[in-house]
Amino acid sequence: MSAAESRIALIGLPNCGKTALFNRVTGSRQKVANYPGVTVERKEGYHRSASGRRYRLLDLPGTYSLTPTTLDEAITRDVALGRLASEPRPDTIVLVADATHLPLSLRLALEVKRLGLPMIVVLNMTDLARKRGYSIDRERLSKELGAPVVETIAVARGGADALIRYLDELSSETTTLTPNSEWREPSAEDVQQTHIEATRILAACGYREPARSDFMTSVDRFLLHPFFGLLVLGVLLFFVFQAVFSWASLPMDLIDAGVAALGEWVRGSMPDGPLRSLLADGIIAGVGSVIVFLPQIIILFAFILALEDSGYLPRAAYLLDRVMGSVGLSGRAFIPLLSSFACAIPGIMATRTIPSVRDRLATIMVAPLMTCSARLPVYALLIAAFIPDRDLGGFNLQGLVLFALYFAGVAGALLVAWTLKKFRGGNDTHLLMLELPDYQWPRLGNLAYGLWERARLFLGRAGGIILALMVVLWFLSTYPAPPVGATGAPIEYSFAGQLGRALAVVLAPIGFNWQISVALIPGLAAREVAVGALGTVYALSGDETAVSTALSSVIASQWSLATGLALLAWYVFAPQCLATLAVVKRETNSWRYPLIMTVYLFGLAYLAAFATYRLALWFSVG
Amino acid sequence: MHHDVWQQLIVALLVIGSSVYVFWTVSGLSWRLRFISAAHRTLPPLRGRLDRLRHRLESPAGCSACRSGSK
Numbered sequence: 001m002s003a004a005e006s007r008i009a010l011i012g013l014p015n016c017g018k019t020a021l022f023n024r025v026t027g028s029r030q031k032v033a034n035y036p037g038v039t040v041e042r043k044e045g046y047h048r049s050a051s052g053r054r055y056r057l058l059d060l061p062g063t064y065s066l067t068p069t070t071l072d073e074a075i076t077r078d079v080a081l082g083r084l085a086s087e088p089r090p091d092t093i094v095l096v097a098d099a100t101h102l103p104l105s106l107r108l109a110l111e112v113k114r115l116g117l118p119m120i121v122v123l124n125m126t127d128l129a130r131k132r133g134y135s136i137d138r139e140r141l142s143k144e145l146g147a148p149v150v151e152t153i154a155v156a157r158g159g160a161d162a163l164i165r166y167l168d169e170l171s172s173e174t175t176t177l178t179p180n181s182e183w184r185e186p187s188a189e190d191v192q193q194t195h196i197e198a199t200r201i202l203a204a205c206g207y208r209e210p211a212r213s214d215f216m217t218s219v220d221r222f223l224l225h226p227f228f229g230l231l232v233l234g235v236l237l238f239f240v241f242q243a244v245f246s247w248a249s250l251p252m253d254l255i256d257a258g259v260a261a262l263g264e265w266v267r268g269s270m271p272d273g274p275l276r277s278l279l280a281d282g283i284i285a286g287v288g289s290v291i292v293f294l295p296q297i298i299i300l301f302a303f304i305l306a307l308e309d310s311g312y313l314p315r316a317a318y319l320l321d322r323v324m325g326s327v328g329l330s331g332r333a334f335i336p337l338l339s340s341f342a343c344a345i346p347g348i349m350a351t352r353t354i355p356s357v358r359d360r361l362a363t364i365m366v367a368p369l370m371t372c373s374a375r376l377p378v379y380a381l382l383i384a385a386f387i388p389d390r391d392l393g394g395f396n397l398q399g400l401v402l403f404a405l406y407f408a409g410v411a412g413a414l415l416v417a418w419t420l421k422k423f424r425g426g427n428d429t430h431l432l433m434l435e436l437p438d439y440q441w442p443r444l445g446n447l448a449y450g451l452w453e454r455a456r457l458f459l460g461r462a463g464g465i466i467l468a469l470m471v472v473l474w475f476l477s478t479y480p481a482p483p484v485g486a487t488g489a490p491i492e493y494s495f496a497g498q499l500g501r502a503l504a505v506v507l508a509p510i511g512f513n514w515q516i517s518v519a520l521i522p523g524l525a526a527r528e529v530a531v532g533a534l535g536t537v538y539a540l541s542g543d544e545t546a547v548s549t550a551l552s553s554v555i556a557s558q559w560s561l562a563t564g565l566a567l568l569a570w571y572v573f574a575p576q577c578l579a580t581l582a583v584v585k586r587e588t589n590s591w592r593y594p595l596i597m598t599v600y601l602f603g604l605a606y607l608a609a610f611a612t613y614r615l616a617l618w619f620s621v622g
Numbered sequence: 623m624h625h626d627v628w629q630q631l632i633v634a635l636l637v638i639g640s641s642v643y644v645f646w647t648v649s650g651l652s653w654r655l656r657f658i659s660a661a662h663r664t665l666p667p668l669r670g671r672l673d674r675l676r677h678r679l680e681s682p683a684g685c686s687a688c689r690s691g692s693k
Binding site for chain 2: 271273274275276278464465467468469471472475525578579582585586
């Protein structure tokens with residue numbers, strides 16, 4: 001083994017705790033969740049042990065065997081076999097096994113053993129396994145496998161100390177193992193033999209697993225029921241969207257008041273000039289319009305993270321498999337599509353877990369229709385402006401509209417997937433094989449960290465790309481100065497004003513004014529920027545009250561209801577941000593798909609906004 | 623008047639800095655690597671830093687939105 005640095009690869013089944021162990025050993029903070037398919041590419045981190053040895057750890061996507069069926073599994077096999085040009089073969093393999101699901105892990109361990117590399121078997125989640133009544137003779141297992149077997153609790157402090165000790169011991173030994181350079185994919189007969197061998201080893205080690213509790217079986221019978229299960233899922237989601245509006249109002253009002261006070265203070269304490277205008281009208285009005293939505297994002301993610309950690313999400317995938325199959329999507333598309341509710345980028349990357357190329361492409365094409373968190377500020381602004389804050393049948397009307405918008409995104413995705421299915425023809429059957437994790441109470445630490453991470457990312461964007469775009473937009477909205485004798489607001493003569501008027505010719509049939517047209521352009525960099533852009537544009541429109549009044553009140557007084565509804569419809573299908581298009585290009589290795597995606601999303605957004613605007617006018621609500 | 627000149631200078635710097643940042647952020651990986659190659663040729667004293675930046679861009683890392691994948 002190399003004296004300077006040891007390369008360690010973590011291999012294991014999906015959802016066995018590899019990433020939690022990786023985070024524990026390296027001090028990283030990669031995303032973990034209680035469902036399979038979270039890691040879709042290799043991640044690396046470093047650890048220096050007490051003895052001074054440096055380890056380079058690779059966290060690899062979960063796999064059931066070294067015969068891959070998906071792109072992410074192929075990464076694991078290729079790294080283990082040293083087939084990647086950029087990644088030397090690992091010195092040691094740490095086979096991570098979920099102690100509560102040992103039989104499947106053991107088969108993988110036997111396969112990995114044939115690679116001829118030094119291996120340490122880690123029995124993870126041993127605390128949970130003992131509590132539930134699992135038992136195995138660890139020393140006998142070590143003897144049978146010819147490899148050290150250590151116990152870890154990846155989520156507990158010090159839970160990986162035993163593994164680090166073993167790594168040090170292994171590093172100091174002079175290994176006599178030589179990698180098997182003639183590895184070949186196992187045949188059906190080999191797989192059968194591995195299964196028999198695994199069963200024999202388990203019996204020899206006195207492996208015992210408890211009967212599943214009647215209570216949990218009953219819970220699953222109810223939650224996985226084709227009717228009641230879907231009902232529970234619907235009620236759950238409905239409750240989440242109600243909470244997003246009902247619980248966030250107080251902190252949002254406080255932030256709003258703080259932003260307005262800051263704007264007033266800058267106006268009152270600085271001499272008149274371009275810097276004062278940039279700070280008050282550009283940065284504070286623009287960025288402030290976005291950060292006011294932080295409480296809603298925190299509440300939405302609190303629910304999503306709690307559901308992730310509890311083990312409920314794979315059950316939701318199972319429930320929706322029939323619906324997904326009917327429109328030509330694989331059941332495996334559920335997790336990527338669910339990830340897209342946070343951001344389409346991880347969702348598109350997670351499609352690597354889908355074995356069929358056609359299914360994967362279909363999922364990539366519809367992923368941007370899931371309502372990502374960047375859309376939430378846009379929805380929240382427009383709902384607050386145009387939908388009255390009152391109860392309807394005991395429910396908050398604004399929450400109902402938000403639920404309907406999320407639902408419209410999902411319905412749009414299903415419709416597009418169904419259309420793609422009709423175009424591509426064929427009558428594929430899709431089998432969903434998904435391991436359902438045990439239920440667990442969401443861990444408060446995980447939840448708090450997840451929320452902190454979301455808040456940090458949101459504020460980081462507000463202080464990064466959004467702030468920079470607001471500065472650029474302020475410049476474009478301020479210069480050139482209006483000609484002598486001009487009667488309109490100065491912004492109308494600016495670059496942005498002229499551009500907005502040119503675009504308004506195309507967007508007028510769907511009810512958009514020039515201010516909206518201006519805001520849509522920076523919105524392509526990140527959707528929520530559109531909110532900040534509206535804040536800046538209205539602050540510069542000569543309306544002094546726009547700075548001290550909430551943006552929602554300003555647009556409510558200046559737009560018709562038909563325009564507000566049309567913009568909501570636009571954003572259900574709005575073309576995704578540029579970063580998403582770049583990832584689609586990378587994942588499909590072609591410009592064709594991002595191009596098709598851009599055209600169809602623009603087309604759908606325009607059609608939806610046009611229909612909404614015209615219908616609203618028809619019913620005389622405008 | 624004196625205040626105004628200073629304000630205009632600060633604003634000009636902020637606008638230029640922000641434009642460069644936006645351009646860098648929204649451009650894809652291949653464009654960023656092209657910028658680095660161009661800078662590598664024209665700014666020899668910065669080659670060490672530029673090499674480190676290229677290495678960082680070429681290794682898997684998180685995107686600004688979600689930290690779940692490189693752009």
